[in-house]
Amino acid sequence: MADGTHATAVGMRRRGPATGSAAPRRAGGAGPLAAVAAAFTLAQLVLVRPVLGLGWDETVYVSQVTSHTPAAFFSAPRSRGVSLLVAPVASWSSSTPLLRVYLALLSGLALYLALRAWRGLFPVRVLATAGAFFATLWVTLFYGPQAMPNYWVAIGALVCAGCFLRAADGGRAAPWGVAAGAALMAWMRPTDAVWVAVPLLLAALARRRGRLLLALVGGLAAGGVPWVIEAYTGYGGLAQRLADASRIQGGLGWHIAVDDQLRSLGGRALCRPCTGAMPHPVITLWWFVLPVLAAIGLAVAVRAGRTARTLVPLACAATAALPYLFTIEYAAPRFLQPAYALLAIPVADALWHLVRTPAGRWRPWPAALVAVALAGHLAVQLTVLVHTVDRNTDSRRDWARTAATLHRLGVRPPCLLTGHEAIPLGYYTGCSSGNIGGNNANMTEAEILATTRRMPVAALTGPGGTPPRYARSWTPHRVSDLQVRVAPPADGTAAPR
Numbered sequence: 001m002a003d004g005t006h007a008t009a010v011g012m013r014r015r016g017p018a019t020g021s022a023a024p025r026r027a028g029g030a031g032p033l034a035a036v037a038a039a040f041t042l043a044q045l046v047l048v049r050p051v052l053g054l055g056w057d058e059t060v061y062v063s064q065v066t067s068h069t070p071a072a073f074f075s076a077p078r079s080r081g082v083s084l085l086v087a088p089v090a091s092w093s094s095s096t097p098l099l100r101v102y103l104a105l106l107s108g109l110a111l112y113l114a115l116r117a118w119r120g121l122f123p124v125r126v127l128a129t130a131g132a133f134f135a136t137l138w139v140t141l142f143y144g145p146q147a148m149p150n151y152w153v154a155i156g157a158l159v160c161a162g163c164f165l166r167a168a169d170g171g172r173a174a175p176w177g178v179a180a181g182a183a184l185m186a187w188m189r190p191t192d193a194v195w196v197a198v199p200l201l202l203a204a205l206a207r208r209r210g211r212l213l214l215a216l217v218g219g220l221a222a223g224g225v226p227w228v229i230e231a232y233t234g235y236g237g238l239a240q241r242l243a244d245a246s247r248i249q250g251g252l253g254w255h256i257a258v259d260d261q262l263r264s265l266g267g268r269a270l271c272r273p274c275t276g277a278m279p280h281p282v283i284t285l286w287w288f289v290l291p292v293l294a295a296i297g298l299a300v301a302v303r304a305g306r307t308a309r310t311l312v313p314l315a316c317a318a319t320a321a322l323p324y325l326f327t328i329e330y331a332a333p334r335f336l337q338p339a340y341a342l343l344a345i346p347v348a349d350a351l352w353h354l355v356r357t358p359a360g361r362w363r364p365w366p367a368a369l370v371a372v373a374l375a376g377h378l379a380v381q382l383t384v385l386v387h388t389v390d391r392n393t394d395s396r397r398d399w400a401r402t403a404a405t406l407h408r409l410g411v412r413p414p415c416l417l418t419g420h421e422a423i424p425l426g427y428y429t430g431c432s433s434g435n436i437g438g439n440n441a442n443m444t445e446a447e448i449l450a451t452t453r454r455m456p457v458a459a460l461t462g463p464g465g466t467p468p469r470y471a472r473s474w475t476p477h478r479v480s481d482l483q484v485r486v487a488p489p490a491d492g493t494a495a496p497r
Contacts, residue, residue: 029124030112030116030119030124032124032125032127032128033112033115033116033119033124033127033128033131034112035128036111036112036115036128036131036132036135037108037109037111037112037115037131037135038108039132039135040107040108040111040131040135040140040141040144041104041105041107041108043135043136043141044104044107044108044141044144044145045100045101045104045145047141047382047385047386047389048100048104048141048142048144048145048385048389049100049389049393050096050097050098050100050101050104050145051096051097051100051393052096052100052145052389052392052393052396053096053393053396053397053399053400053428054096054147054396054424054427055146055148055269055392055396055424056421056423056424057147057148058146058147058148059072059423059424059426059427059428060072060073060074060075060078060423061078061082061083061086061147061148062083062086062090062099062147062427063427064080064083065083065084065086065087065090065091066090066091066094067091067092068094068430069094069413069426069427069430069431070414070426070430070431070432070433072423072426072427072433073423073433073434073435073440073442075244075245075248075439075440076235076241076242076244076245076248077191077244077245077248077249079149079187079188079189079190079227080187080226080227080230081149081152081184081187081188081189081223082147082148082149082152082188084187085103085106085147085152086099086102086103086147088102089102090147099147100145100146101145103144103145103146103147104144104145107144107145107151107155108144110152110155111131111134111135111155113155113159114155114158114159114162114341115127115128115130115131115158117158117159117162117163117166117177117181118158118162118165118345120166121162121165121166121309122309122345122348122349123352125352126345126348126349126352127345127348129348129351129352130344130345130347130348130349131344133344133347133348134154134340134341134344136378136381136382137340137381138267138381138382138384138385138388139333139334139336139337139340140154140337140340141381141385142385142388142389143334143337148334149188149189150188150189150192150334150335150337150338151334151337152184152185152187152188153184153185153188153189153192153193153196153337153338154337154338154340154341154342155181155184155341156180156181156182156183156184156185156187156188156193156196157181157185157196157316157320157338157341157342158181158341158342159177159180159181159184160177160178160180160181160182160185160196160197160200160216160219161181161196161200161312161313161316161342162177162181163175163176163177163178163180163181164178164200164203164204164212164216164312165308165309165312167209167211167212167215168203168207168209168212168308175211175212175214175215176215178200178212178215178216178219179215179216179218179219179222180219181219182197182215182216182218182219182220182222182223183219183220183222183223184223185197185220185223185338186219186220186221186222186223186224186227187222187223187224187226188223190220190223190224190227190228191245191323192320192323192338193220193223193224194220195319195320195322195323196316196319196320196338196342197216197220197316198319199312199315199316199318199319200212200216200312200316201213201216201217203312204216247439248439249328249330250272250328250329250330251329252323252327252328253327254326254327255326255327255328255329256325256326257274257324257325257326257327257328257329257330257331258325258326259274259278260274260329260330260331261287261324261325261331261333261335261336262278262279262284262287263276263278263279263331264331264332264333265279265283265284265287265333265384266279266280266283266384267384267385267387267388267391268332268333269332269333269334269388269392270330270332271330271331271332272329272330272331272332273329273330274330274331282376282380283380283384286377286380290340290343290347291343293346293347293350293351294314294317294343294346294347294350296350296353296354297310297314297345297346297347297348297349297350297353298310298311298314298346300349300350300353301346301349310345310346310349313342313343313345313346314342314343314346316338316342317338317339317340317342317343318339320336320338320339320342321336321338321339324336351370351374354366354367354370355367355370398480399421399424399425399428400428401480402425402428402429402479402480402482403425403428403429403430405477405479405480405484406425406429406431406458406479406484407429409458409477409484409486410456410486410489411429411431411456411457411458411486412429412430412456413429413430413431414431414432414454414455415429415430415431415432415455415456415457415458416431416432416433416434416448416451416455416456416457416458417429417431417432417433417434417457417458417459417460418433418434418435418436418443418448418457418458418459418460418468419435419459419460419461419462419465419467419468419471420460420461420462420465420482421460421462421482422434422435422440422460423440425460431458434447434448434451436448436468445468445469445470448470449470452487452488452490453490454490456486456487456489457486457487458484458485458486458487459471459474459484459485459487460482460483460484461482461483461484461485462481462482463481463482465483467483467485471485471487472485474486474487474488475488
């Protein structure tokens, strides 16, 4: 590889001490990377807090491996990676704080390993800065300790791209890292893994790197084949599963969701439908600065003759973001985590170029401006994080209170909930969940009525909604902003009021 690490290192030895990003392979110890990962773990435990209850999607993933609650309906777009990730804790414990601590520790360790995959390609100070930038985004801190797939796709993307560059430069063990990173991505979200891997696949084909191509394809297959097998065993085939996944996501096609992503930056976990005012410009400013800094990082790399190791993460970031910016009609900030993780490295490289000369001397005024900008950015991210955590903590406590009220109404396991928010409330109540329509349809009206003869059943209606036809004669109750109708017991006794 003409602009690989080894070639750059030789050139730098001829000119004197290495500076900037053109560092030799032994670019320093891993202490700064470990410090960033440890600080990331601690920040999750302090700022997000282990007592945060499980969110809607989390209840789906966790319920697949728990013994204390029935498995929720698993819709076509989902993959089993998250469920397997949480199984070491969730399979024997119902403690949410324990699960949060486990995921915070695991996410910190994963960030450290992902950054290590780039050692020798960039100086450790650049990698530590990239890790700190990615780790202090509110979306990274918020989702790090959660049972959700996007952070892990981001980690897999970092490992895969970094090891790909190392392998292209002659690293013997690096193809195993490529395979592992690709498998992790596909294990979590197969379609995202393919998008991230497209530039790597094209590069491997263009350079006729058979070993790298085999590692990529093998890793994608190892993570994605279980999803394909499940498509045939539970969803009517691969084409049908893909069609169902597209339908659930509103119909994939040409949809500009850039403005939706901007609206979600204010702390909205899911922006669907994505309406309302844009967040304050201070909150969205970093989003516009990011591609500018990435372009500066690429210009720096081209000038230094090391284009590939900056162009690869930029290309992978672009393909990772493409489907979520231009093919769906809604947004969630977590969707772009893989793109943010990959962009972080050229962005960090650009920042160091701005504050230091090639000879290693500080540029006082640019350094001061960058420091102030980063401090302001951190303040904004932490402010959004605090508000997001508080809002989600309140909503999940509402689910817990509703579950306690349902228990008092006689809806106790084994039981069935149907209707508005039946999936998360089913998890909190310990009930099965079922719906006869919508994206989570998994039962018929006849099956629900038959279930009332075996166990307690409650139909939930949200604000402004109307109860289903089959439940209109059931005993109504007002629980928070929900209308709950409890089916009469099969033995004819009166339901609790």
